Amino acid sequence: MANNTRNRWDIKRFIETLNYFDIIPFIGTFPKWLCFNKSEQKGKEQSMGVILVLGSxxxxxQQVISQLLAKNYQVRTIVQDVNKAQELFNEKIEVIQANESNFDLMKQVNGIICCFDSLNSDEQQLLKNSVELFQGQNRAGEKLLFDFTKPNENMRSLWGAVDDVVMGGVSESNLRFVRERAIFSGNVSIANNGGFASVRTRNFNPPLDLSNYEGIQLRIEGDGKRYKFITRCEGKWDGLSYCYSFDTIYNFPQTLQIPFKELIPVFRAKTVSNAGEFDSSKVYSFQLMHSKFEYDGALNPRFSPGLFGLEIESIKAYGGQQNTSQLIVATPEYNTTVESILKNSELIYTLIHYLPSTSINKVSQSCIQALENPQLGCSTINL
Structure with a gap:
């Protein structure tokens, strides 16, 4: 039976939700001041992972970093003069001091681009050390997507609440970063025929290619309630989603593996039988939800209105068969030591040789193209 309790709807929070995700549904019913142009929306899409640039x-x-930022990549670099680099890049990238012990150097790094003018012995050693660290954190079997034990500002800005306020409800939730965990918590109400709370990422830009992996792994600690993990292989706000329901054990750590092949295609809590399997080659977003509803009118057997809380330590892709982490080296010199570092690594690498007369823009574009096309495998390019 539908719940007829009516509470005051918070239209301000509704608008804030739409504004955060740059989505204004039912456009004809809202005044023009609510509309945002497409360029503004695109600018708020978020990239996943970090690209480490050596020789920045x-x-x-400098041109590589400019192009990476234009594509919404997060960029990290390691330099001798931190102040000079921060001034040069207007603090738009993360700068780490060279010769400083920093165990977070490779945190969430998805690729390395090395573009020193000339690779002297110190620079070769930096490249070798970086490759070894990178391999240590990016084994073929898994890919770390979110490490909530060490949150950063990009991670905080990536997640936002999507509660039943979007359909007139009054439930509230958020994602807080405390005690080396992300805590999804809030208060679910069934007033106004509502009954769900969730947190969702903005769309990843570019979408994640996880086709090399079997599924998603969550390291969690729950409250005994049932939750949903939701992901999408299209960029629509209110489109097809793929869901997986899971039960938690009260105050007990769990490692939950969610195979892509077991995700259920759903549109507005109704299963879509002809949707096909989830396309893990283009993962646009993640979402965690606590809901009164299961699928096709069924109810969550572990649901009760009120407070809830789910702690998340990490989100990974698991079951990888081949390491798709990227290593790109652009150099004007042939260097047997560098070639040896690349060939002995477990990474997909691209070695780009260029002449002094080659345009900087052409070299940097080749680096970005190599980064975005790991399926081409290891290669050497002569410009």
């Missing part, structure tokens, strides 16, 4: 102070390095 070189002309090629």
């Amino acid at each position: 102070m070189s002309a090629v390095g």
Whole structure:
């Protein structure tokens, strides 16, 4: 039976939700001041992972960083002069001091682009050390997507609440970062025929290619309630989603593996039988939900209105068969030591040789193209 309790609907929070995700549904019913142009929406899409740029102070390095930022990549670099680099890049990238012990150097790094003007012995050693660290954190079997034990500002800005306020309800939730965990918590109400709370990422830009993996792994600690993990292989706000319901054990750590092949295609809590399997080659977003509803009118057997809380330590892709982490080196010199570092690594690498007369823009574009096309495998490019 539907719940007829009516509470005051918070239209301000409804608008804030739409504004956060840059989505204004039912556009004809809202005044023009609520509309945002497409360029503004695109600018708020978020990239996943970090690209480490070695040799960022070189002309090629600066151009590579400029193009990465234009594509919404997060960029990290390691330099001798931190102040100079921060001034040069207007603090738009993360700068780490060279020769400083920093165990977070490879945290969430998805690829390395090395573009020193000339690879002297110190720079070769930095490349070798970086590759070894990178391999240590990116084994073929898994890919770390979110490490909530060490949250950063990008991670905080990536997740936002999507509660039943979007359909007139009054439930509230958020994602807080405390005690080396992300805590999804809130208060679910069935007033106004509502009954769900969730947190969702903005769309990843570019979408994640996890086709090399079997599924998603969550490291969690719950409250005994049932939750949903939701992901999407299209960029629509209110489109097809793929769901997986899971039960938690009160105050007990769990490692939950969610195979892509077991995700259920759903549109507005109704299963879509002809949707096909989830396309893990283009993962646009993640979402965690606590809901009164299961699928096709069924109810969550572990649901009760009120407070809830789910702690998340990490989100990974698991079951990888081949390491798709990228290593790109652009150099104007042939260097047997560098070639040996690349060939002995477990990474997909691209070695780009270019002439002094080659345009900087052409070299940097080749680096970005190699980064975005790991399916091409290991290769050497002569420009």
